Amino acid sequence: MPKRTPLYQQHLALGARCIDFGGWEMPVQYTGIVAEHQAVRTAAGVFDISHMGEIWVGGAHASGFLNQTLTNNIELLAVGESQYTLMCNEAGGVIDDLYVYRIANEAFLLMVNASRISADLHWLEYQASNHGEDRSVKVENQSEQTGAIAVQGSATPLFIGELFHGDGLISVKRPGDLVKNQVDAWNFGTGVVYVARTGYTGEEGFEIIAPNEQIVALWDAVLEIGRPHGIVPAGLGARDTLRLEMGYPLYGHELSEEVSPIEAGLGYFVKVDKGKFVGRSALMKQKDERPKKKLVAFKMRDKSPPPRQGYEVYNNLEARKDLKSIASAGLKPQDADPVIGTVTSGTQSPSLSCGIGMAQVHIDRAREGTAIDISIRGKRYPATVCKKPLHKKQ
Amino acid sequence: MSNIPDSLRYAKSHEWVRVEGDTATIGITDHAQAELTDVVFVELPETGRVLAVGDNCAVVESVKTASDLYAPVAGTVLEINAALADTPELANDSPFGEGWFFKLQIDGEPDTAHLLDAAGYAAEIGEA
Numbered sequence: 001m002p003k004r005t006p007l008y009q010q011h012l013a014l015g016a017r018c019i020d021f022g023g024w025e026m027p028v029q030y031t032g033i034v035a036e037h038q039a040v041r042t043a044a045g046v047f048d049i050s051h052m053g054e055i056w057v058g059g060a061h062a063s064g065f066l067n068q069t070l071t072n073n074i075e076l077l078a079v080g081e082s083q084y085t086l087m088c089n090e091a092g093g094v095i096d097d098l099y100v101y102r103i104a105n106e107a108f109l110l111m112v113n114a115s116r117i118s119a120d121l122h123w124l125e126y127q128a129s130n131h132g133e134d135r136s137v138k139v140e141n142q143s144e145q146t147g148a149i150a151v152q153g154s155a156t157p158l159f160i161g162e163l164f165h166g167d168g169l170i171s172v173k174r175p176g177d178l179v180k181n182q183v184d185a186w187n188f189g190t191g192v193v194y195v196a197r198t199g200y201t202g203e204e205g206f207e208i209i210a211p212n213e214q215i216v217a218l219w220d221a222v223l224e225i226g227r228p229h230g231i232v233p234a235g236l237g238a239r240d241t242l243r244l245e246m247g248y249p250l251y252g253h254e255l256s257e258e259v260s261p262i263e264a265g266l267g268y269f270v271k272v273d274k275g276k277f278v279g280r281s282a283l284m285k286q287k288d289e290r291p292k293k294k295l296v297a298f299k300m301r302d303k304s305p306p307p308r309q310g311y312e313v314y315n316n317l318e319a320r321k322d323l324k325s326i327a328s329a330g331l332k333p334q335d336a337d338p339v340i341g342t343v344t345s346g347t348q349s350p351s352l353s354c355g356i357g358m359a360q361v362h363i364d365r366a367r368e369g370t371a372i373d374i375s376i377r378g379k380r381y382p383a384t385v386c387k388k389p390l391h392k393k394q
Numbered sequence: 395m396s397n398i399p400d401s402l403r404y405a406k407s408h409e410w411v412r413v414e415g416d417t418a419t420i421g422i423t424d425h426a427q428a429e430l431t432d433v434v435f436v437e438l439p440e441t442g443r444v445l446a447v448g449d450n451c452a453v454v455e456s457v458k459t460a461s462d463l464y465a466p467v468a469g470t471v472l473e474i475n476a477a478l479a480d481t482p483e484l485a486n487d488s489p490f491g492e493g494w495f496f497k498l499q500i501d502g503e504p505d506t507a508h509l510l511d512a513a514g515y516a517a518e519i520g521e522a
Binding site: 029030032033034123237241303304305306308349350377 | 433479
């Protein structure tokens with residue numbers, strides 16, 4: 001029996017088609033992926049992200065503990081701020097990528113991937129038990145009792161304020177005053193909800209994290225006040241095309257315990273100078289030595305089927321005239337034309353009207369502008385390595 | 395409810411067939427296009443290719459997934475719908491009309507015993 005979010009009945013009433021997503025019955029689309037995608041790019045969309053995990057970390061030394069468990073520097077956060085960060089194993093492999101919100105000086109809310117909640121908890125508790133000098137760190141999984149929605153699109157700042165009365169409980173007055181990565185709390189119904197200026201679409205937007213009991217009322221209210229601004233409910237299908245156009249990673253595609261943040265191009269979020277943290281020596285070594293492979297974004301050059309996860313990447317056929325000499329040197333064809341990478345995610349970009357994707361490729365083929373081939377059902381289609389984001393705001 | 399024209403025959407794998415003389419026209423059903431949504435690419439067989447019933451002969455790609463198409467009847471590929479190359483959305487907008495996929499030259503009476511009529515297909519997709 002798949003798990004359902006508090007919004008399941010809303011999804012059905014809105015005509016959603018649901019799919020299994022990591023054990024959750026989630027809406028993949030309501031009217032259509034492209035229409036929902038365009039609504040977010042031009043106006044507004046609301047996503048149910050209640051499947052995601054919420055883990056609270058608190059206690060007198062919570063910040064010190066998190067700084068030794070996560071790769072970004074938590075001391076860069078004031079109360080009411082958040083950051084993207086990664087949790088790595090000792091070898092530098094990614095256990096999860098997440099957002100950490102500093103709600104109080106020593107109280108942090110971690111928003112993690114649905115599929116990784118138990119792995120994260122296991123790792124956090126293991127690290128907490130090793131955090132020798134102090135047993136006061138408390139890790140609490142609130143995922144079952146907590147839901148969330150993402151309200152995304154350039155129109156969202158125009159109406160988000162209508163959701164709440166009064167000033168924020170942390171620092172700002174109105175939700176629209178929040179700057180990127182800032183978070184505050186408001187009373188809503190009988191509960192306290194957190195509103196963060198964060199998202200996974202590349203557009204302006206907010207993520208609202210709330211107790212399950214408040215989620216249906218929040219969702220209905222967002223659709224109501226957003227209606228004059230063109231808001232639509234948007235499913236996981238549009239969430240995927242939107243994040244891919246931005247080149248944002250998705251755990252299980254771009255990230256895994258076998259891939260490091262350095263190889264995934266997320267070195268910016270690994271602060272090796274902050275002091276000791278799990279995976280530091282492995283990650284420092286990679287930063288110094290240049291990794292063997294790198295995650296890149298790419299665009300298909302011509303009309304082609306959309307690239308998909310698992311497709312093989314080769315050198316571009318036209319650009320490999322040099323391979324003739326390799327062949328004449330007596331090497332086998334597979335030596336002359338080896339697989340140089342693998343597609344980690346791909347789709348047809350609704351904004352660019354062409355195939356786009358991300359791929360893990362050999363470091364020598366990772367430079368912007370490099371011509372590559374994607375093998376789709378045995379046929380090669382040319383593509384170009386591109387700078388992220390693939391879609392630039394108008 | 396999807397559109398299921400009475401005049402056509404249907405495969406359980408959601409292809410439709412229209413037989414006229416020794417030609418069979420093949421496409422995907424309204425139900426299939428609605429399930430797929432946003433068709434963005436169609437890969438069609440080469441003309442001249444000889445297909446047996448059930449041969450994997452085309453691929454229809456939506457934003458989300460790639461789905462295989464199987465030959466509902468046997469024959470030789472006579473013509474493909476070239477318009478799908480530039481406007482794959484025809485498969486969504488007009489699945490039984492301009493969004494047809496390919497035509498087969500059939501030898502004699504086609505074997506359609508394994509195919510469903512409109513009522514049978516409606517039952518198959520739970521719309522009876």
